[in-house]
């Protein structure tokens with residue numbers, strides 16, 4: 001019994017939102033933000049989130065775009081509770097159009113065809129009988145809005161009973177699907193008065209409206225599919241992660257009123273406030289997105305990051321050609337270095353291509369003379385210091401091997417003997433590069449055996465270089 005009552009309540013959520021894209025282009029940031037706000041609002045109220053594909057414009061709608069929308073939402077982690085396709089609902093629209101006509105709230109009008117050329121062609125459309133009145137509504141973001149609909153005349157709501165157009169199907173579907181909150185782009189604000197008139201004719205309740213400010217390109221023009229906005233799948237392919245995109249999109253036109261900028265989904269559901277969305281457009285700033293992505297990468301469970309990073313490193317030609325041993329364990333130890341240098345997963349590829357990871361997977365390549373600190377006159381200093389470090393580190397057990405314990409052994413010695421004199425050859429012996437992480441970090445990543453091996457190789461180089469060249 002209790003279960004039945006619960007089920008009854010469950011079947012009628014108090015909040016129902018929808019994302020209603022027309023599949024006339026790839027899913028880009030502008031539409032994504034609308035989807036995100038609608039989704040989060042529904043989640044905040046334990047409501048329902050509907051995906052409705054608005055494909056009544058048959059000439060412009062494409063299956064490919066619909067698939068891109070569905071695929072993007074899936075990748076971005078925005079699950080919908082229901083999906084509807086307007087092209088599957090023609091019979092429903094027909095029934096309601098016929099009802100409006102029967103009630104004389106709409107009528108068939110014979111008109112002259114605009115296009116067509118030769119001779120006079122007559123065509124039929126269905127027009128809405130406009131009561132010509134003032135329409136008022138309250139928008140959660142923009143406040144009270146009033147509009148005199150007289151100037152709209154008897155507007156067209158369908159080309160025929162089987163070809164309804166946009167305004168009619170939006171209103172009817174919102175009604176039939178129980179949508180309580182219409183959250184959509186500001187470009188639809190001028191459609192709202194017309195849609196409210198249709199609602200009244202259908203005896204449908206008026207939903208609550210929230211018209212979101214536009215997402216702007218960096219030149220402040222509207223970000224649109226026609227304006228070259230990139231599809232969201234582009235960001236996936238560029239190595240961004242969904243949680244970062246979700247976070248970044250919420251910051252376009254909203255802020256929590258604190259300096260906190262990094263949120264996961266749960267954090268957004270807690271903090272987001274639709275009524276505090278700004279009225280002005282938000283500029284899509286790829287640099288900021290890169291920063292947010294970096295912050296999210298840093299917060300990923302280390303193993304999850306390492307798994308993906310390993311896949312990327314392992315798939316590069318360089319790793320394959322040089323037969324790098326890209327073990328999970330090594331990548332996990334390398335993770336802090338990667339995370340320090342990258343903003344997207346794809347930056348890992350760039351690091352490999354710029355040979356920045358070579359020395360982690362293969363022997364460093366350098367000339368003995370590079371081991372010499374700039375103020376030393378020969379390699380004797382380097383040889384002495386490397387000898388000390390090798391002996392000290394050999395005494396450190398594998399179990400205690402980490403950045404801090406290595407540092408504890410070497411640092412006091414470097415303080416006494418000169419930091420440059422000691423740490424320069426140490427770092428060079430491990431990386432063969434003048435730019436690399438510090439030697440303590442390197443030692444931890446390489447592990448004891450590899451570190452000692454590289455120190456020994458450097459010592460051999462020193463002694464070979466010191467040997468007088470034998471003459472015949």
Ligand code: GLU
Pocket residue numbers: 020021022054170183184185188
């Ligand atoms: N299908 C419309 C669009 O893609 C949205 C309609 C609405 O949200 O009311 O712009």
